[in-house]
Amino acid sequence: MRVLALLDGTVVDPQTPLFRADDLGVMRGDGIFETILVVNREPRELGPHLDRLERSARLMQMRLPERTAWQRAVRAVIDAWPWDTAGQMALKLVCTRGIDGGDGTPNGFAMGMTIGADTIRKRAEGVTAVTLERGYATDLMERAPWLLLSAKTLSYAVNMAALREAEARGADEVIFTATDGTVLEGPTSNVVLARGRTLLTTPPSTGILKGTTQGALFRAAEQAGWETRVETFPREALFDSDGVWLASSVRTITQVRAIDGTELKADADLHAELTRLYESNY
Amino acid sequence: MRVLALLDGTVVDPQTPLFRADDLGVMRGDGIFETILVVNREPRELGPHLDRLERSARLMQMRLPERTAWQRAVRAVIDAWPWDTAGQMALKLVCTRGIDGGDGTPNGFAMGMTIGADTIRKRAEGVTAVTLERGYATDLMERAPWLLLSAKTLSYAVNMAALREAEARGADEVIFTATDGTVLEGPTSNVVLARGRTLLTTPPSTGILKGTTQGALFRAAEQAGWETRVETFPREALFDSDGVWLASSVRTITQVRAIDGTELKADADLHAELTRLYESNY
Structure with a gap:
C-alpha cells in the first residue's frame, strides 16, 4: 500500500509519474529525505525529523518548502491511509533541488508505505x-x-x-x-x-x-x-x-x-x- | 533545448513526468548514468561509454537494459535533435534500479541537452x-x-x-x-x-x-x-x-x-x- 501526497496537500495516484527526467533528484540524487514512523495516525518525532530535513537542506545549500507545507502533506497522507487494515506506516518525505537549469524551485512529496512483515x-x-x-x-x-x-x-x-x-x-x-x-x-x-x-x-x-x-x-x-x-x-x-x-x-x-x-x-x-x-x- | 527518448526509441516531451515517486532513482539515487558528447550527429566514444555503463551496473548489481536498447535511444535523440540550430549536444543516459519493492525492471532514458555557452x-x-x-x-x-x-x-x-x-x-x-x-x-x-x-x-x-x-x-x-x-x-x-x-x-x-x-x-x-x-x- 502506498499513499502519495503533494506539498499542497493533494493526494495523487502513486503510480502516476511525478518527476521529470531532468529533475536533479533523478539525474544526480540531488535532494534530501526523511523517513518517519506513523502509528495509529500519530507521526513519531515529527519535529526532530523536520529539523533534520532543514539541517540537510542547509548543508546542501538548497531551498526547502516551508515547514507548514510538509506538515500539510503529512496530514494528507495520514488522513488517506487505510488505518483499519494497517496500523503503522513508514512515511517518507522527499525533496529534490528541482529541474536541472531551472529556477531552484524544489520538488517534494510525502509518501506513506506499508512496513513489511519482515521488518516488524x-x-x-x-x-x-x-x-x-x-x-x-x-x-x-x-x-x-x-x-x-x-x-x-x-x-x-x-x-x-x-x-x-x-x-x-x-x-x-x-x-x-x-x-x-x-x-x-x-x-x-x-x-x-x-x-x-x-x-x-x-x-x-x-x-x-x-x-x-x-x-x-x-x-x-x-x-x-x-x-x-x-x-x-x-x-x-x-x-x-x-x-x-x-x-x-x-x-x-x-x-x-x-x-x-x-x-x-x-x-x-x-x-x-x-x-x-x-x-x-x- | 532538451530531447528525451525512451529505450524503445519513442521520443517524448521532456516536460512530461517520467518517474514515479517510488522509483529507486528518485528515492535513493539508486542508478547509474553516462554523459556523451554528440557533434554533428556523431556520438563520441559511444562504445567506451556503454562499456562503462555496463561496468557500473555490475558494480551496482543491477539489471541493465541491453546495449541495443541504449543504441536505439541514442539514435532516436540524435534524429530528433535540431542540428541546424545546435551543432553539439550533451547526451545523458540514465538508468535506475526501478520501482521500490518492484521486480527489478530498470527504468532508463536518453536525453539530449544543450551545451551552455559558458562550457564551450x-x-x-x-x-x-x-x-x-x-x-x-x-x-x-x-x-x-x-x-x-x-x-x-x-x-x-x-x-x-x-x-x-x-x-x-x-x-x-x-x-x-x-x-x-x-x-x-x-x-x-x-x-x-x-x-x-x-x-x-x-x-x-x-x-x-x-x-x-x-x-x-x-x-x-x-x-x-x-x-x-x-x-x-x-x-x-x-x-x-x-x-x-x-x-x-x-x-x-x-x-x-x-x-x-x-x-x-x-x-x-x-x-x-x-x-x-x-x-x-x-
Whole structure:
C-alpha cells in the first residue's frame, strides 16, 4: 500500500509519474529525505525529523518548502491511509533541488508505505550484522563539509550497496566503521550499545546522522535513571558490551544478535526494557 | 533545448513526468548514468561509454537494459535533435534500479541537452580550480567494493556540493585529492598533466572513474609520439608540471589556468596541440 501526497496537500495516484527526467533528484540524487514512523495516525518525532530535513537542506545549500507545507502533506497522507487494515506506516518525505537549469524551485512529496512483515518481525527477533569500512576518518566532517557527511541526501547508493554486501555475507544489517575502527552508524540506523545501566551512541561530529529514534530512546532512558553517553567507541566495544541495538524510525529499537559471525549478549529482558522505554515516549 | 527518448526509441516531451515517486532513482539515487558528447550527429566514444555503463551496473548489481536498447535511444535523440540550430549536444543516459519493492525492471532514458555557452567558452579559455579532500585512501576501492568507488552512480550529491564549494572560493572547478595527497579526479572530469612530451593521469585503481575523453586523448597522443603514463602523482605535481587539463565528455580538454589561487603554466600552443590530438579521433 502506498499513499502519495503533494506539498499542497493533494493526494495523487502513486503510480502516476511525478518527476521529470531532468529533475536533479533523478539525474544526480540531488535532494534530501526523511523517513518517519506513523502509528495509529500519530507521526513519531515529527519535529526532530523536520529539523533534520532543514539541517540537510542547509548543508546542501538548497531551498526547502516551508515547514507548514510538509506538515500539510503529512496530514494528507495520514488522513488517506487505510488505518483499519494497517496500523503503522513508514512515511517518507522527499525533496529534490528541482529541474536541472531551472529556477531552484524544489520538488517534494510525502509518501506513506506499508512496513513489511519482515521488518516488524525483526523488531522482536533481532538481526545479525556485519561491520564494513566506511573509508572515512572521524574528523573529516568538520574540515570537508562538501562531502555532505551528516546530511540525509538522496544519494544513498552506497548505503544500499552496503546492505547488499551484508546479505551476500548472510547477515541482515551493516555497522559502518571509520578508518581508525570507530563505530559509526548503520546505512539506515544508529548504533546503541549498553554497558550496565549506561547507553552509548556515536557522536554526530563523526559525520553520522543524528538519530531521531536514538534520541527518543535516550530521552526516555534518562528519565528512567539510565546514564547516557554520546561518545566514540571502537568496534571491539560491540563485543564487550551488554547488548547492541540499531535504532531507526521504521525498525525502532532492533537488537543485534550477532556481529561478523560472533554471537553477542542478546538479553531478552534488556531488549524488552529498551523497547518499553522507547515506546513510553508516545 | 532538451530531447528525451525512451529505450524503445519513442521520443517524448521532456516536460512530461517520467518517474514515479517510488522509483529507486528518485528515492535513493539508486542508478547509474553516462554523459556523451554528440557533434554533428556523431556520438563520441559511444562504445567506451556503454562499456562503462555496463561496468557500473555490475558494480551496482543491477539489471541493465541491453546495449541495443541504449543504441536505439541514442539514435532516436540524435534524429530528433535540431542540428541546424545546435551543432553539439550533451547526451545523458540514465538508468535506475526501478520501482521500490518492484521486480527489478530498470527504468532508463536518453536525453539530449544543450551545451551552455559558458562550457564551450571554457574549452578555449580554460578554468581555475581548487583542490579539495575526497576523504578516501587510494587503496580503498579494492578492499571495500560496497563504497561503489569507480561506479558512475546517480548518487552525485557530493560531486555537486564540491562544485558549489569551488564557486564559493571563486573557482570554476575541483580537483579531488586522497588522504595521502594523491590527485584523484574532478567531480565530473579526469585530471591530465603534461611533463615535457609525457602525459600523465591517475589510475582507476585509486577508485576514480576511467575517463573516456582522457582515453581518447591518450590514444591519439600515443599515435603522435607522446609518452603516456597512468600512475599516481601528488598534489604538488600539479604545480610542477608543463600544464594541467580536465578531460570530460562535454568539456572535452579544458586547460587549468590556476589551482588554489596559484597560476599554472598554461601554454596556449600546448593546449591547442592537445585539443587537436583529441579532435583527431573524430
